[in-house]
Structures are given as C-alpha cells and as structure tokens.
Amino acid sequence: MRPALLILASLSAPAATSTCTGVLCNPEALAPYFARLTATAEARGTPPVHILQIGDSHTAGDAVTGAWRDLLQARFGGGGRGVLPPGRPYDGYVTRGVTASMSPGWAIGATFGKAAAAPRPPLGLSGFSMTAMRSGASMALNAAPGMGFDRLVLCAIGGPDAGGVSVRFDGQDQGRLDFAAPSSRPICRTIRSTTLRASVEIVAASRSLTITSWATFQDDGGVALSNLGVVGSQLAHFARTDDAVVAEELKAYRPDLIVLAFGTNEGFAPHFDPVAFEAVLRSQITRLRLLSGNVPMLLLGAPDSLSRQPALRANAPGALTGCEGVGEQSMLFAPPALAAVREIQRRVAGDMGLAWWDWQSRMGGPCAARNWVQRDAPLMRGDYVHFNSAGGLEVARRLQADLDRGAATAE
Incomplete structure (x- = not known):
C-alpha cells in the first residue's frame, strides 16, 4: 500500500473542452449516471444507484447531502444509507x-x-x-x-x-x-x-x-447517497489516503457518481497557493478516474461564504469583495482566495472535461451568504459559512433542478 501520488498514467477520460460556462458545465460528462438513474425504476432487486460525495464540513454535516438524499429517495426509492x-x-x-x-x-x-x-x-x-x-x-x-x-x-x-x-x-x-x-x-x-x-x-x-x-x-433499486466529509479538511488532505485502500473500497462500493466538494477551507486559508491547489485538484481528479475506472464525476464549486477575520482580507491577490459597508472598509467580506478557488475549479473542469456546478451563482452570487443569514427565515448559520437544515434543503433542490436540466440536454 502507498499514499496517493501525482498520477501521470494515461487513461481513457472524457473529451476535454476549452471552456466551462453556465451554472452546470459539461453535463454530458454525467450521461452514464443520468442513464443509470433513469433506469432505476425498472431495476428492482438490484443494487441502488450510488452517489459518493467526498468533501469537507459541508459534506460531513449532511445538511445538503442529507436533503439531496431525501429528495432522490422520495423520487426513485431508498437504497440504504x-x-x-x-x-x-x-x-x-x-x-x-x-x-x-x-x-x-x-x-x-x-x-x-x-x-x-x-x-x-x-x-x-x-x-x-x-x-x-x-x-x-x-x-x-x-x-x-x-x-x-x-x-x-x-x-x-x-x-x-x-x-x-x-x-x-x-x-x-x-x-x-x-x-x-x-x-x-x-x-x-x-x-x-x-x-x-x-x-x-x-x-x-x-x-x-x-x-x-x-x-x-x-439492493432493490432506488438511490443511496454517501457523504464522506472531514471537518476542516482540504483536498490536499484527501490526497493522504492510500491508493490500494481507495481502489478496494471503490470496487466494493461501486459508485455511479463521484462528487468532489472541497474549496471552502482552501479559500479560508491564511495564505492560498493557486499553483499548489491546481496541481492537487488535477492530480486527484486523475487519480479518482484511474482508481474508479472513469466513474462520472461532478465538481462542486465552493459556495458563497463570508468572514470578518482581518487576516483573510488579503489571503490571495485580487480585489476584496465587501458585503457590509463600503468596499475596503467592509467588516464582512469574501476572502479573495475563494474567488481564486472557484476560477481554478471552473477552468480545470473545462480542461479535463468533467461536470462543474457553480454553487455560489445558484445562491445568488457574491455576498449571497449575507442574505441567506440575515433573512427572516435564515438558510445559513451565523458564521456565514455553514448551512442549516432549511438552507441544505434549498441548496439540494437547486442542485437537483440543475442536474435534471442537464440530464435533458445530455440525452
């Protein structure tokens, strides 16, 4: 057994595209998953469609993934936990x-x-x-x-x-x-x-x-959605997992869709290294494709999140997006590294031909987290980072609606 390394092996990957635009980019990369989901109504007595999400506290907390699981299982049938x-x-x-x-x-x-x-x-x-x-x-x-x-x-x-x-x-x-x-x-x-x-x-x-x-x-058709998150972690920490263990588990669990949901902790790091992040992102996508046998992958962009920590006001090059007060004087702001993370995610998804969902855009764009926290019925916790149950359900609904539209265009 060995830790994850930068995998340079060639493998049959989806055709790369040069740009990644729209809320859901490259939905055609998910065509095998969409087909499997459509067929589940006739798949009684067989293993469920399995979605495997790997990420940070947004995944570990299960507010979004749990609501998404409930939506899918109500629609297609339960496949277990x-x-x-x-x-x-x-x-x-x-x-x-x-x-x-x-x-x-x-x-x-x-x-x-x-x-x-x-x-x-x-x-x-x-x-x-x-x-x-x-x-x-x-x-x-x-x-x-x-x-x-x-x-x-x-x-x-x-x-x-x-x-x-x-x-x-x-x-x-x-x-x-x-x-x-x-x-x-x-x-x-x-x-x-x-x-x-x-x-x-x-x-x-x-x-x-x-x-x-x-x-x-x-094993009676339906859907199972696994949420595997480590609180506070970054994609670089997932790279510490062992290739042989991951390969054996993927063989046993047989996911139909792998969802990668990192980026928030990278965006809140005191010092963000865009070159290192892009290298890790590319290597882990390549690694998971190789170890899973090219299971379709969906990359979730980092959601809108805000901070009041002065140390994060310049954690990456770029203009500060103030969300409370005026510009640079704003006490509530989006750490500049978050925008850099999303741009790298979008570009890599385009280069490598995998699906990418613009989570921030579907929340309402820059500073959306302020509105999600401060509305009469809040959808986020007061930390401007994490979602409550109502917010998790709203995110899940919007994600699934975009996937449904993507499935229609991918046919």
Whole structure:
C-alpha cells in the first residue's frame, strides 16, 4: 500500500473542452449516471444507484447531502444509507438516517485533525480508520425508518496478524468476517440478508484489526447517497489516503457518481497557493478516474461564504469583495482566495472535461451568504459559512433542478 501520488498514467477520460460556462458545465460528462438513474425504476432487486460525495464540513454535516438524499429517495426509492466512516470518529459526528455508536477500545486515525498525527494507518475514502485495541471492542449502526438494509460491507486492512469480527443483525448472529491474509492489503467483505434489517453490530474478535469504512445498502433499486466529509479538511488532505485502500473500497462500493466538494477551507486559508491547489485538484481528479475506472464525476464549486477575520482580507491577490459597508472598509467580506478557488475549479473542469456546478451563482452570487443569514427565515448559520437544515434543503433542490436540466440536454 502507498499514499496517493501525482498520477501521470494515461487513461481513457472524457473529451476535454476549452471552456466551462453556465451554472452546470459539461453535463454530458454525467450521461452514464443520468442513464443509470433513469433506469432505476425498472431495476428492482438490484443494487441502488450510488452517489459518493467526498468533501469537507459541508459534506460531513449532511445538511445538503442529507436533503439531496431525501429528495432522490422520495423520487426513485431508498437504497440504504451508503458508506460511512467506522464508529464515531469525532465528537459531534452527524449520522442522518442512522445512529452510530461504539464502545471504548478503538484508536482513531484520520487524514486531518487531532487524529491525523503520524504514523497513520492506511486510510480510504472516509478519511478515518478505527483500530481495535482490545478483543470485544464493538461498534453499531441503528437505521431510522426507511433506511433498512439487506447488505453490509465492511472494509479493513487484512494481513497475517489481522483479526476478524463477529456480526449481528437485529441482535441475531450472522457469523464472522475474517481479514487474515498472507500479506498486508485492504479487504472489503460483504454479508447479505434475505430480509430488511434495522441494526448491525460488529465485535472485534481480537486486536490488530483496522477498519477503514463500512456501508449499509438495500439492493432493490432506488438511490443511496454517501457523504464522506472531514471537518476542516482540504483536498490536499484527501490526497493522504492510500491508493490500494481507495481502489478496494471503490470496487466494493461501486459508485455511479463521484462528487468532489472541497474549496471552502482552501479559500479560508491564511495564505492560498493557486499553483499548489491546481496541481492537487488535477492530480486527484486523475487519480479518482484511474482508481474508479472513469466513474462520472461532478465538481462542486465552493459556495458563497463570508468572514470578518482581518487576516483573510488579503489571503490571495485580487480585489476584496465587501458585503457590509463600503468596499475596503467592509467588516464582512469574501476572502479573495475563494474567488481564486472557484476560477481554478471552473477552468480545470473545462480542461479535463468533467461536470462543474457553480454553487455560489445558484445562491445568488457574491455576498449571497449575507442574505441567506440575515433573512427572516435564515438558510445559513451565523458564521456565514455553514448551512442549516432549511438552507441544505434549498441548496439540494437547486442542485437537483440543475442536474435534471442537464440530464435533458445530455440525452
């Protein structure tokens, strides 16, 4: 196993375009996903359409992704909760649609944050890992109504010393998943049920087992939407994940659409390096295309966000956009790096031929966050960065409306 590197391999990618204009650019790059979604009504008894979103706190908080999940599942049918980080990897961990719990006895690893100190175990799509420190350490998921499942996937690091786990569905023993292997390598195991289940508990049979992710699906058509976000992270932190782990998980979880949703934390960095950001963006798009086998990708532009921190007034070249008061004297402003992030995202999407959604534009353009916070029924929190439940629903509605229009033009 190795950490993610700049991948220079050639692969069959969508045809590149020279420009990326409009609210949703390059919708034709999503044609395979649109076709799969259209066919799901006739796909009963088969795995759901799977959307896999990777990002920062906007993804981790699940305000937008959770509302988008609800919209799609109401329209096309439920496909389960999808992929989750193992256990409860941090305080305040949000699991809309399921309740996650775990016992003491686990060591947490992460791509970013207090659990990211080296040496880190190999990490995958979720950005987190849990290593059993004692026999009997357990973790569980309890599904909310409508989130029942008939397939569990558990991904861990196998090896000569790797242990196994016992599995219970609704308190009933389902046997053991073993991760022993001649050499260290990522392994994803699956258990299926002939009936819908509402809970799963796994119990470590011994120490020396590192779990990188798990998932619950209902294989009866419909849609599953996985939100894998690390609070405070940037795309450069996702680059710390291990190629072999990510490849094994993508093979097991089989997404039909990968959504990349970074940019806010890059835009709020004290010093933004546009060259480094563009290099990471291009390399991670190339990497995910290679490891996933060219699954369609949607790049979300950074949403409109504002700050009052003086240190961010000049975190990148460019004019300051003041949103409270007059110009340079404004106390509430958009850090200049955010505009630079969006411009790079748009240009790279055009160059590499992937879909890009202009989140800021669909909020109303520059300074929209002020209106979303200060309206009578706020759609954002008072930090001018994060969305509340009502705002998440509004963003999800606008995103899906644009995707529906894109699907019509991509036919």
